[in-house]
Amino acid sequence: MSWQTLYSACKRINPLWLTGPIFEKELVVSSRRRRNYVLRFAYVALLSFLVLMVWIPNISMSSSLAYQTARMSVAGLWIVTTICFYQFIMTQFTAVIMLSTAISDEIYHKTLGLLMTTPITSFQIVMGKLLSKLLQMLLLIGISFPLLVILRVFGGVPWSYILSSFCITITASLFAGALTLYFSIRGRYAYAVILKSIFTLAMLYLFIPMIMIFLMVLITQSTGPSSAMKLMYVISLFNPFFQMYGATVSLFMGRIFGTFGAALSPWTWHCLTLLGLTILLVARSVTIVRRVARSQAVGEFEIGSRRRIKKKKHEAVLKPEEGRYFSDSEIKPVKGSPIVWKELRVPFIRGGRRSSKIALGFSLAALFLCYLLNHITDALDSEATHFGYALVFVLLGLITNIVLSATTITGEKESGSWPILLTTPLDNWQIIIGKAIGVFRRCLPIWLFLAGHLILFTLVKYIHPIAIFQMVLVVAGSMFFLGCSGLYFSSLMKRTTSAVVANLGFVAFLWFVMPIFLSFMMQITRSTPEWMNAYLSANPAVQTGVVMIACSGSGNAGSSVLNLQYRWPLEGSENFIRATIIIFVVAVCYTVFGLLMLYRARVRLRRNIF
Amino acid sequence: MIQTKGLSKRYGSLEALVDLNLEISRGEIFGFIGPNGAGKTTTMRILSTLLEPTKGQAFIDGLDVRKEGHKVRRTIGYMPDFMGVYDDLKVFEYLEFFAAAFGIESKKRKSIVEGVLELTDLQGKRAETVDSLSRGMQQRLGLARVLLHDPKVLILDEPASGLDPRARIEIRELLRELRRMGKTIMISSHILSELEEICDHVGIIENGRLIFSGSMEQIRIQLGLGNKVKVRVTGNQEMAIELLKGLSEIQEVKALDDHIAVTFYPDKPGDGIIARTLVNGGIDIISLEPVRVKLDEAFLHLTKGIVH
Numbered sequence: 001m002s003w004q005t006l007y008s009a010c011k012r013i014n015p016l017w018l019t020g021p022i023f024e025k026e027l028v029v030s031s032r033r034r035r036n037y038v039l040r041f042a043y044v045a046l047l048s049f050l051v052l053m054v055w056i057p058n059i060s061m062s063s064s065l066a067y068q069t070a071r072m073s074v075a076g077l078w079i080v081t082t083i084c085f086y087q088f089i090m091t092q093f094t095a096v097i098m099l100s101t102a103i104s105d106e107i108y109h110k111t112l113g114l115l116m117t118t119p120i121t122s123f124q125i126v127m128g129k130l131l132s133k134l135l136q137m138l139l140l141i142g143i144s145f146p147l148l149v150i151l152r153v154f155g156g157v158p159w160s161y162i163l164s165s166f167c168i169t170i171t172a173s174l175f176a177g178a179l180t181l182y183f184s185i186r187g188r189y190a191y192a193v194i195l196k197s198i199f200t201l202a203m204l205y206l207f208i209p210m211i212m213i214f215l216m217v218l219i220t221q222s223t224g225p226s227s228a229m230k231l232m233y234v235i236s237l238f239n240p241f242f243q244m245y246g247a248t249v250s251l252f253m254g255r256i257f258g259t260f261g262a263a264l265s266p267w268t269w270h271c272l273t274l275l276g277l278t279i280l281l282v283a284r285s286v287t288i289v290r291r292v293a294r295s296q297a298v299g300e301f302e303i304g305s306r307r308r309i310k311k312k313k314h315e316a317v318l319k320p321e322e323g324r325y326f327s328d329s330e331i332k333p334v335k336g337s338p339i340v341w342k343e344l345r346v347p348f349i350r351g352g353r354r355s356s357k358i359a360l361g362f363s364l365a366a367l368f369l370c371y372l373l374n375h376i377t378d379a380l381d382s383e384a385t386h387f388g389y390a391l392v393f394v395l396l397g398l399i400t401n402i403v404l405s406a407t408t409i410t411g412e413k414e415s416g417s418w419p420i421l422l423t424t425p426l427d428n429w430q431i432i433i434g435k436a437i438g439v440f441r442r443c444l445p446i447w448l449f450l451a452g453h454l455i456l457f458t459l460v461k462y463i464h465p466i467a468i469f470q471m472v473l474v475v476a477g478s479m480f481f482l483g484c485s486g487l488y489f490s491s492l493m494k495r496t497t498s499a500v501v502a503n504l505g506f507v508a509f510l511w512f513v514m515p516i517f518l519s520f521m522m523q524i525t526r527s528t529p530e531w532m533n534a535y536l537s538a539n540p541a542v543q544t545g546v547v548m549i550a551c552s553g554s555g556n557a558g559s560s561v562l563n564l565q566y567r568w569p570l571e572g573s574e575n576f577i578r579a580t581i582i583i584f585v586v587a588v589c590y591t592v593f594g595l596l597m598l599y600r601a602r603v604r605l606r607r608n609i610f
Numbered sequence: 611m612i613q614t615k616g617l618s619k620r621y622g623s624l625e626a627l628v629d630l631n632l633e634i635s636r637g638e639i640f641g642f643i644g645p646n647g648a649g650k651t652t653t654m655r656i657l658s659t660l661l662e663p664t665k666g667q668a669f670i671d672g673l674d675v676r677k678e679g680h681k682v683r684r685t686i687g688y689m690p691d692f693m694g695v696y697d698d699l700k701v702f703e704y705l706e707f708f709a710a711a712f713g714i715e716s717k718k719r720k721s722i723v724e725g726v727l728e729l730t731d732l733q734g735k736r737a738e739t740v741d742s743l744s745r746g747m748q749q750r751l752g753l754a755r756v757l758l759h760d761p762k763v764l765i766l767d768e769p770a771s772g773l774d775p776r777a778r779i780e781i782r783e784l785l786r787e788l789r790r791m792g793k794t795i796m797i798s799s800h801i802l803s804e805l806e807e808i809c810d811h812v813g814i815i816e817n818g819r820l821i822f823s824g825s826m827e828q829i830r831i832q833l834g835l836g837n838k839v840k841v842r843v844t845g846n847q848e849m850a851i852e853l854l855k856g857l858s859e860i861q862e863v864k865a866l867d868d869h870i871a872v873t874f875y876p877d878k879p880g881d882g883i884i885a886r887t888l889v890n891g892g893i894d895i896i897s898l899e900p901v902r903v904k905l906d907e908a909f910l911h912l913t914k915g916i917v918h
């Protein structure tokens with residue numbers, strides 16, 4: 001009796017009960033996916049590159065051995081913090097990517113309803129998905145762990161730092177993963193879930209703290225530092241970036257930044273808070289998964305679609321005696337190019353006009369709040385402020401462009417409407433150009449924010465009017481280039497997510513990885529060839545910075561065009577004419593490269609259809 | 611109207627289509643049948659300019675599908691096996707979009723769209739979003755779409771799949787109506803009994819090879835299946851069987867539950883001989899009913915490799 005009872009008790013407390021067979025299935029499937037091996041390889045390669053980048057400037061190879069030995073502990077400290085920060089960022093990013101299709105794949109392949117007909121519970125489905133991915137993330141962290149231990153032994157880095165950063169990283173990754181899993185229940189495309197998760201995390205970790213910091217400045221001015229400290233404590237309770245930053249600052253110069261450290265909540269409380277939030281998200285996901293699965297089982301739910309609700313609305317306005325719906329007025333006649341017309345029928349935000357209006361209202365309110373806080377803190381007259389705004393708008397616009405252009409053809413391939421379109425007499429150019437115009441028109445709302453900002457602050461004399469012309473050149477060239485590259489990848493690939501990832505990766509390589517690599521090379525070779533200058537100057541973020549810093553602030557805004565000084569990162573100052581020529585030439589180059597990619601997209605249009 | 615010469619398609623090491631020679635005349639309904647993965651859809655995709663053949667040629671109305679794809683697309687109406695829809699378009703908009711894509715003038719579009727909606731009985735759904743339609747309705751919409759530009763040739767890949775019995779009958783009637791309008795129709799389906807009723811000719815394909823192409827009569831001859839007749843008599847059935855067995859035109863006589871199944875030799879039609887023989891033999895006939903060779907029967911024979 002006793003053995004049997006013990007056995008059944010052991011069986012009940014088996015941790016696999018948490019996840020059921022989903023956990024095992026996920027591990028088996030992931031071991032067969034090539035992308036997981038690519039991910040691990042990329043993780044290790046990037047980590048090695050970063051460690052090298054930190055190592056070389058710290059240990060100057062040309063200096064004496066004694067100096068190098070003396071620098072070892074400093075280098076060890078930097079390498080440990082680099083690895084910890086790298087793990088912190090990368091595991092969150094990986095969690096978002098890995099869990100972006102966690103539930104949506106099950107819904108898309110119509111297996112969620114089937115799972116619900118088995119004894120597996122929705123809790124086990126959610127936990128199985130989450131924990132199996134967490135295990136893979138732990139494996140990634142495990143890759144760099146031996147290096148950390150060696151550095152700990154030789155480098156004088158306290159265990160407390162390694163332990164705290166490890167716990168902060170794990171809880172932050174869990175939270176990011178749970179959030180992505182939650183979004184993946186209602187999202188059809190992985191890229192959309194990824195973007196939604198990153199946007200939400202950016203709002204939580206960046207935008208809201210930024211607003212709170214502005215408030216803190218105001219509080220400090222009125223009530224003194226104690227209230228501000230309390231606010232800081234609250235922010236750090238929810239924000240892993242603050243915790244990591246605090247821990248790292250304390251590691252390097254604890255006494256100097258002691259006040260900052262004291263203002264933060266203990267990392268244990270922070271981890272518990274994030275774990276609590278993760279549990280709430282998981283609980284919510286469990287409830288929704290069950291509902292979605294039930295709907296799918298009875299054939300009501302189509303992922304990414306709200307047609308069920310719409311259909312009911314339609315039924316409500318049906319007049320049977322007339323045999324037709326009242327909503328005839330909603331039918332829009334086709335005007336001009338059918339492709340452009342169709343592209344513009346796709347709403348910018350899924351969910352219809354109401355969602356678009358809410359999103360627009362929310363964005364405008366957030367922008368107004370930022371302007372107000374900038375005004376209160378006298379930051380509107382600063383070049384850095386306008387550079388920041390312009391950069392955010394440019395990045396948002398380019399990301400939208402990257403995503404929309406890469407989804408425009410693959411979306412049709414996935415829905416099965418692509419072959420039908422290709423059997424019409426529309427030729428390849430008509431389709432490609434129609435798609436390109438559609439993408440540019442759909443991106444316009446984002447660019448209107450940038451235009452609005454520039455015009456508004458030109459009118460109130462904080463930005464020189466010439467910035468509008470130069471920013472049009474900067475944006476037009478890069479927007480055209482990215483739109484065409486997106487169309488190329490979209491014609492090349494079959495899956496929307498692959499096309500979006502390829503286009504994002506292409507841009508990240510061109511404008512992010514390569515500049516870092518070149519900077520690294522310049523540090524090693526201690527030379528700055530002309531072509532490297534030219535390459536870095538072609539970066540739209542750099543160009544935005546150069547233009548906005550040269551033209552912003554009441555001083556610059558009021559001065560003559562000929563007095564404006566454009567400071568390129570690796571060169572001296574340029575006057576207005578030379579700067580405009582550089583921007584114009586870069587825009588022309590982007591346009592030419594864009595046209596080449598557009599041509600390749602046209603050539604590939606009728607391949608890889610099925 | 612449709613002609614292929616040595617048409618082949620290879621996907622890596624897989625031969626999806628091997629030396630396909632096909633000829634479909636104007637105004638004909640041609641049924642294209644074969645097991646899953648036989649090469650039906652590949653053939654239809656090549657004819658619709660969506661796939662490039664590895665070898666061989668295909669012509670539609672004298673136009674080379676490889677070289678004159680643009681003109682071919684104006685001539686054909688292609689309905690794929692899986693009909694993709696645009697999420698955010700309404701039924702009327704969807705059809706108007708394709709009407710515009712086919713270059714129909716904006717003045718004429720509305721009346722043409724109304725016409726095909728009426729033909730396919732979709733008027734009541736004109737303001738509904740396309741993806742909210744049921745599978746059957748989407749199939750009808752697909753058919754409405756291929757009719758927009760009044761094509762000479764219709765290539766329909768499994769148009770009846772997912773339809774309820776009533777909708778199938780309606781589609782069948784619609785196809786007959788289209789034949790009367792002079793359209794050439796190439797249609798694939800797994801529901802062989804339906805094809806049998808509407809097709810003038812059939813093509814049977816297996817493992818990428820066309821194993822038969824012709825009329826039902828030609829199938830009967832090729833399979834060595836003679837005409838069959840069901841005979842019901844009153845009185846002495848055994849005597850009737852004996853009388854019939856003595857005829858040189860008759861290959862086989864079998865007594866079944868309530869009738870006698872008579873099979874003629876393929877090359878001997880034997881018109882009226884049964885009635886004459888039985889009446890002369892003093893046997894009263896209740897009924898004489900010719901039995902046609904069923905397409906599914908022929909399909910099973912052919913795809914089992916009997917012809918090979």
